[in-house]
Amino acid sequence: MDCSRPMPACPNCSGYRSVKNGRIHNAKQRFCRECGRQFVEHRDKRVIDQKTRLVDRLLLERRSQAGIARAVQICEQWLHTYVNDKSARVPRQVELSAKTRGN
Numbered sequence: 001m002d003c004s005r006p007m008p009a010c011p012n013c014s015g016y017r018s019v020k021n022g023r024i025h026n027a028k029q030r031f032c033r034e035c036g037r038q039f040v041e042h043r044d045k046r047v048i049d050q051k052t053r054l055v056d057r058l059l060l061e062r063r064s065q066a067g068i069a070r071a072v073q074i075c076e077q078w079l080h081t082y083v084n085d086k087s088a089r090v091p092r093q094v095e096l097s098a099k100t101r102g103n
Contacts, residue, residue, distance in 0.1 A: 012037040055079065 007018045008031065018031040021038065031039055051072055058068045065083065069076040 008041045010037055011039055
């Protein structure tokens with residue numbers, strides 16, 4: 001066994017006896033240990049809670065931010081920051097086409 005890189009600790013039992021066990025959809029390596037738990041070494045995805053899912057759905061329905069904040073019982077400032085962050089991650093591409101003149 002190559003000891004140049006230590007195996008990651010299991011998040012369930014904190015053991016270091018892990019082995020490679022294939023890859024997941026985004027090509028990150030999976031590991032399997034004695035306790036039987038599968039995990040990703042460098043997990044970067046978070047679980048989206050129910051309130052955030054509801055906020056996303058209400059935003060898609062074009063509800064007002066004030067109405068969403070009241071309905072979901074969240075702070076309007078948090079919602080404003082959330083919408084701005086989500087908007088900043090959307091790529092901005094504008095397609096322009098030349099207008100033809102009707103001579």
